[in-house]
Amino acid sequence: MEYSIRAANVEDCKDIARMITELAEYEKVSEHVKVTQKDLEQDGFSKNPFFHGIIAEVPEQHKTKEGHTKIGYALYFYSYSSWKGRAIYMEDLYVMPEFRGIQKNGLVAMEIMCMCMCMCRKSLVICGVCLSGKGIGKALMSKVAQLGLAAGCNQLNFTVLDWNKSSLDFYLNQGCFDVTADMGYHCMRCEGEALQHLAQP
Amino acid sequence: MEYKLRKAEPRDVPDILRLVKELAKYEEMENQVELTEKELLEDGFGDTPFYHCVIAEIQGENNNSDGQTVVGFAMYYFTYDPWVGKQLYLEEFFVMNEYRGLGIGSEILRHLSDLAMKMRCTGMLFVVAENNEPSVQFYKRRGAEDLSEEEGWRLFRFDKNSLVKMATPAEE
Secondary structure, three states: OOOEEEEEOOOHHHHHHHHHHHHHHHHOHHHHHOOOOHHHHHOOOOOOOEEEEEEEOOOOHOOOOOOOEEEEEEEEEEEEEOOOOEEEEEEEEOHHHHHOOOOOOOOOOOOEEEOOOOOOOOOOOOOEEEEEOOOOHHHHHHHHHHHHOOOOOEEEEEEEEOOOHHHHHHHHHHEEEEEEHOOOEEEEEEEHHHHHHOOOO | OOOEEEOOHHHOOOOOOOHHHHHHHHOOOOHHOOHHHHHHHHHHHHHOOEEEEEEOOOOOOOOOOOEEEEEEEEEEEEEEEOOOOOEEEEEEEEEEHHOOOOOOHHHHHHHHHHHHHHHOOOOOOOOEEOOOOHHHHHHHHHHOEHHHHHHHEEEEEEEHHHHHHHHHOOOO
């Protein structure tokens, strides 16, 4: 099946919001999604964007029954390592289920779950990508890597949930390493009341 | 002891690198620092900064010609969570050993939290080494959640070599 990958533009925000919500709905945690299409437009496509996106699109003849041709995306932003310099962070990687395929040699496609920092309290899967025969998920990730290198980045970071063995194995086989396991780094967050409290004089 | 916080300027780059190395030494990772002053200058003070810094300096030392010494800093940037929006990411946060206990660290954190709220960020994110007990406690006392422990999040990384391989399109 043919597909193309290109940079997201402001008109894609409707589909990006749809795909973010799709996944959340599938996991029955759509109430966690507070970001709207308008937020995405403002936050991703104004003078100082907080994120960038790439979209996977299929031709008209392969559109979904609801008429969608935009069937996958990745969200990323540039970050910085005080030890190594420029870095790229892959926040989201998603391909709609019907565009995950069977491997060319006939093996059932392996569903790889790629995590993002918008985690669900119940630790459910946040977004899924099938890195198999159709290769759309892998192509999206490869594109993020290319963009990172072009911008002078020395590393690509992302997070994965520890119970997700198939993803952990897949990523490790791709040549990345588990920073949390190897260096003992824990991801921490201050939000809500704790953040407000910290901000008080 | 009087101290003040201010936004970093290009002239602070040597002190920023000095403190980055001091923190790396504290984490027993000094040989991991590959960043140079030239990169810090280009990446933090060019047209599109990759990071921002807030500096803590005190009066009365003669490290700089104007009688100020940089004794602490925080390096941060903005990230995005597609569910809840903008986040402030705290990349580096350090106060020199001899200047701890004066409230400088707390004030830096307060300043950043206030900035996060002004920028309409819903959270402040960072990583801490699990064996860094004093830091883990410092953050937990202030209401930080350990997402790795509580929700099982693991940080993964492709370093330069594996990033180059990943960027090469797969043969179909």
